[in-house]
Amino acid sequence: MKSGFVTIIGRPNTGKSTLLNSIIKEKVAIVSQKPQTTRNLIQGIYNDTETQIVFVDTPGIHKPIDKLGVALNSQAYYSINDVDIVLFVVDASSEYGKGDKFIIDKLIDLKKPVFLVLNKIDKLTDEQILLKINEYKDLYEFAEIIPLSALKNDNVDKLISVLRGYLPDNVKYFMDGETTTMEMDFRLSEIVREKIFIHTNDEVPHSISCKLIGFEENNKIAKVYVDIIVDRDSLRKIIVGHNGSMIKTIGHEARLEMEQVLKKKVYLELYCKTIKKWREKEKYIKDLGYLVNNDE
Numbered sequence: 070m071k072s073g074f075v076t077i078i079g080r081p082n083t084g085k086s087t088l089l090n091s092i093i094k095e096k097v098a099i100v101s102q103k104p105q106t107t108r109n110l111i112q113g114i115y116n117d118t119e120t121q122i123v124f125v126d127t128p129g130i131h132k133p134i135d136k137l138g139v140a141l142n143s144q145a146y147y148s149i150n151d152v153d154i155v156l157f158v159v160d161a162s163s164e165y166g167k168g169d170k171f172i173i174d175k176l177i178d179l180k181k182p183v184f185l186v187l188n189k190i191d192k193l194t195d196e197q198i199l200l201k202i203n204e205y206k207d208l209y210e211f212a213e214i215i216p217l218s219a220l221k222n223d224n225v226d227k228l229i230s231v232l233r234g235y236l237p238d239n240v241k242y243f244m245d246g247e248t249t250t251m252e253m254d255f256r257l258s259e260i261v262r263e264k265i266f267i268h269t270n271d272e273v274p275h276s277i278s279c280k281l282i283g284f285e286e287n288n289k290i291a292k293v294y295v296d297i298i299v300d301r302d303s304l305r306k307i308i309v310g311h312n313g314s315m316i317k318t319i320g321h322e323a324r325l326e327m328e329q330v331l332k333k334k335v336y337l338e339l340y341c342k343t344i345k346k347w348r349e350k351e352k353y354i355k356d357l358g359y360l361v362n363n364d365e
């Protein structure tokens with residue numbers, strides 16, 4: 070029996086949450102085509118007969134433009150120091166850039182194994198993959214370099230088998246069958262946030278937050294009430310849409326996904342509220358759960 074904690078870090082949009090879901094074989098983290106989707110540390114638990122690995126998905130490290138951005142980065146930094154092994158995920162189909170260098174600099178003097186995960190290799194030829202490995206191998210003393218495709222689930226099993234050799238512990242932290250430590254409140258509000266990320270553009274998805282404000286259930290049906298918080302009144306119009314069409318689409322898609330997670334019928338009510346400039350107010354950033362702890 071081998072076990073340990075592994076964090077998944079990298080720039081926004083490199084496929085960290087997709088990788089977590091692919092490893093856990095369940096959707097525990099929301100995913101979108103837009104950067105800065107993940108805002109919290111999200112734990113997923115991988116189990117097989119000889120291994121238990123607790124993976125921590127993190128917000129993409131970026132140049133922050135508001136207090137929310139600072140809080141997101143600080144969660145990723147916190148997780149680096151809180152685990153046994155670091156997976157640094159890059160999008161192998163994009164150019165190595167300043168953002169990657171910034172992260173590599175953060176890893177200098179880190180006395181734990183760092184794996185480089187070259188993700189999105191489904192977009193590359195074998196030759197291009199080799200070129201990428203060569204490009205990265207001298208930038209840091211990576212313990213391992215693993216090319217894979219999180220989306221196509223290609224070579225993800227290899228990552229697990231290589232990780233096994235680095236796990237430091239031999240105790241189980243969680244019961245078999247447990248796939249995540251995230252509370253259902255959080256998972257349900259995140260489903261709504263994902264649909265907003267998918268259906269709105271520009272600053273809109275980054276300006277909203279979602280919070281579960283009510284939950285009741287019996288054997289047959291769950292009633293779920295979620296607040297969509299926007300940071301200015303003009304965004305409420307966009308979220309509601311023409312004749313309520315946008316909020317209907319968001320609600321419909323979110324409800325279908327909640328029914329899969331809860332395995333019962335769901336009645337979902339969404340409310341849109343304004344908290345002016347919440348992304349600049351530490352009180353709300355904390356209240357909405359985007360801080361690791363009071364010291365961060």
Ligand SMILES: Nc1nc2c(ncn2[C@@H]2O[C@H](COP(=O)(O)OP(=O)(O)OP(=O)(O)O)[C@@H](O)[C@H]2O)c(=O)[nH]1
Nearest residue numbers: 081082083084085086087101105106107129219220
């Ligand atoms: N082609 C391809 N696309 C991928 C792969 N992995 C992830 N993606 C896509 O990349 C986009 C970003 O994926 P996420 O998993 O949300 O990325 P992330 O790193 O968690 O992003 P943040 O939470 O914003 O930091 C989505 O559109 C994914 O479908 C992959 O292996 N191949």
Ligand SMILES: [Mg+2]
Nearest residue numbers: 085086106107
């Ligand atoms: Mg993510």
